[in-house]
Amino acid sequence: MVEEKDLEQRLHDLRPYLEYPTTPNLVVAVRARLVAARRPWWSSFGIPRRLVLAAAAVLIVIGGLAAIPQTRDTIAHWFGVKGVLVNTVPSLPPGPLGHDLMLGYRTTLADARAGARFRVLVPTESTLGQPDEVWFNQAVPQGEVSFVYHTRPGLPTSSTTDVAILVMEIQGSVDKNFFGKMIGPGTTLTEVTVNGGPGYWIEGNPHVIFFKDALGNFRDENLRLASNTLLWQQGDVTLRIEGPLTKAQALQIAASMQ
């Protein structure tokens, strides 16, 4: 017979003697899934997905950009993730931005050039000067190089971010019919020629992007362009400049890439 007063104590005491299955490491799997399908920007506002899709149906759908298979994810990633960067900078945790942007690791220009399997171009536009941070992402085929420019005198600034401009480069080409963009009032996409290559200038309000992933499935991604974006192909490299720039300023920086 067991005394009642002992029962709860006995239950407590049993705990360290119990055999549980080993707890699996869920961190890697959960993180990978979240990164693969970034949270749609509208969810931050509590807008149901079906309403977004319904609203999107009445928006203008513009034929978009396309990429060869090995660069699809990267280009989509640029749009889907880096747009969030600029808009959410005020709430980013302290520390190097690149960790949150999945830019890879912070390094030197020389190291990035050594790691990339393509010729890395750097803006030589005088108002930019040297990039404040250089990042290299070896997870992207052939490598991905990113330059971060913080706010400084002479550079266009945003009232909501310390980051002025983000320049990113990968190897790959841009084709048509890869992804579409649903662009609402206040956002425009313009075809441009940059240094002799095809390009696109996207300016205005946040907009939704959808694209085919490597498996051919349509996915939507978050895109909150607080600032504008110039995307273009130069040789075998696709480049992207994002920042609170005018089209002329972005084209000027693009023209200075060497």
Add this chain to the structure above:
Amino acid sequence: MEGRPLEDSELVERAKQGDVNAYAELVARYQEVAFRVAYHIAGVEADAEEAAQEAFIKAYYALGRFRPGAPWRPWLLRIVANEARNRRSASARRTGLALRAAEARASGDTALSPEVLAEARAQRAELLDAIHQLAEPDQLALTYRYFLDLSEEEMAAALDCARGTVKSRLSRALGRLREVMGVVQHG
């Protein structure tokens, strides 16, 4: 994230802003309790892992509905329990808790004689066997309280019941355990 460890609420706020690293920290903190709650419900290790992982994903996408300032763990455990219930398979062979083959010894055990240790081991086996004889809701109530050390609010979430009924459910489970074990009640 240098200096002091961030509070759950700080990590949640950062995760709401899309900071996956902050959310990964929350996963690291609570994956064990999430997995164990799921394991008690689903009864199968693989199902528990799947349920816990799915729960963390769903919780992330539901952060917009999470009330700022509220404790995050009960909120998470409610999602975990729901996922685990959805994965319960009637045909699956559920594996109940067992005692460790090589028993962990509480400090002081080493000073005890082999006979006393054997008696303590037998009592633990008897207690666990009695728990296994209880209906599942009673087993879960006892498990959450005494083995996983959940708070009342967390128990309510995991048991999918009102917080006000947790005490009565626990009391009922203890009563049934007493009956099974033939516990002597005083006063």
